[in-house]
Amino acid sequence: MKRTIILSLGAAALLLGACTQVRDVQLVGNWHDPLCAPDSSVVWGVFPNDQGSYNPIKASRENCAWFVEKQGDEPSDVKVAAN
Numbered sequence: 001m002k003r004t005i006i007l008s009l010g011a012a013a014l015l016l017g018a019c020t021q022v023r024d025v026q027l028v029g030n031w032h033d034p035l036c037a038p039d040s041s042v043v044w045g046v047f048p049n050d051q052g053s054y055n056p057i058k059a060s061r062e063n064c065a066w067f068v069e070k071q072g073d074e075p076s077d078v079k080v081a082a083n
Helices: 002-019
Strands: none
Touching: none
16 A cells, blocks of 8 residues: 555656756845845746846845845944943
8 A cells, every 4th residue: 555655656756747847047046145026025046038138137135125234344332221
């Protein structure tokens, strides 16, 4: 019984693998610092346009909801409350 299930799952995996279409995808960003689309959704890859070009890529780090632009290289002063 287990052998039949395993063989069926293996055959299904091979069938799905054979039916998938390989596309040219340019990966952008990385797992720890992804790029985001203008609607703040995370972009992992970009498909080429009709001419085969990937430009312009409209995804950027500034579009991410968690992006905080650095104001400068100077460390900010920390105020300590006195009791």
